Amino acid sequence: QKEVEQDPGPLSVPEGAIVSLNCTYSNSAFQYFMWYRQYSRKGPELLMYTYSSGNKEDGRFTAQVDKSSKYISLFIRDSQPSDSATYLCACGYAGNMLTFGGGTRLMVKP
Amino acid sequence: EAGVVQSPRYKIIEKKQPVAFWCNPISGHNTLYWYLQNLGQGPELLIRYENEEAVDDSQLPKDRFSAERLKGVDSTLKIQPAELGDSAVYLCASSSGSEQYFGPGTRLTVT
Numbered sequence: 001q002k003e004v005e006q007d008p009g010p011l012s013v014p015e016g017a018i019v020s021l022n023c024t025y026s027n028s029a030f031q032y033f034m035w036y037r038q039y040s041r042k043g044p045e046l047l048m049y050t051y052s053s054g055n056k057e058d059g060r061f062t063a064q065v066d067k068s069s070k071y072i073s074l075f076i077r078d079s080q081p082s083d084s085a086t087y088l089c090a091c092g093y094a095g096n097m098l099t100f101g102g103g104t105r106l107m108v109k110p
Numbered sequence: 111e112a113g114v115v116q117s118p119r120y121k122i123i124e125k126k127q128p129v130a131f132w133c134n135p136i137s138g139h140n141t142l143y144w145y146l147q148n149l150g151q152g153p154e155l156l157i158r159y160e161n162e163e164a165v166d167d168s169q170l171p172k173d174r175f176s177a178e179r180l181k182g183v184d185s186t187l188k189i190q191p192a193e194l195g196d197s198a199v200y201l202c203a204s205s206s207g208s209e210q211y212f213g214p215g216t217r218l219t220v221t
Contacts, residue, residue: 006152034210043214088152090152095165097155
């Protein structure tokens with residue numbers, strides 16, 4: 001079993017929908033959590049960074065962490081076709097080490 | 111501010127040939143990472159540098175892979191000899207803290 005798990009998708013939604021992307025993790029030592037967006041043939045781009053349980057909002061994006069359940073989520077409001085990409089969650093601990101999930105492919109249809 | 115620069119972007123080689131990838135991190139970032147990303151999977155760490163010191167290379171296949179970061183700035187990752195299974199995207203990232211910033215990657219195809 002991998003330390004960080006994501007449903008690979010693809011997840012297909014209509015434009016304007018609210019998208020929910022999720023990850024589970026097994027290592028209680030993880031202290032901080034990140035979401036990256038990766039377009040085809042591009043490198044991962046850092047979207048959100050959270051350190052504690054709770055919500056963090058940035059524009060149309062909300063990251064949610066529940067350490068008691070070892071569950072992290074990324075919500076995208078008013079989704080746009082330009083949001084179509086693979087979303088990677090990453091969990092980190094001391095020493096600036098990150099463990100990535102396998103990514104969820106999102107398709108937002110006009 | 112310039113991001114992480116990698117070259118080449120694409121490389122096609124025959125098996126058993128050597129290949130090298132180059133990375134220039136974001137200015138001021140002391141930590142540099144090399145990751146491997148297979149199709150449909152997340153990045154997996156190969157090696158991490160703090161300045162010029164390799165502090166975590168446990169996942170680097172040392173029989174064929176080598177890396178260096180002279181002067182603690184740019185870095186080179188080498189494979190010799192390449193095998194068919196090495197076909198993947200090689201990503202470089204850098205950080206000055208917990209947040210890692212990635213380059214565009216080098217897509218390697220071994221035929």
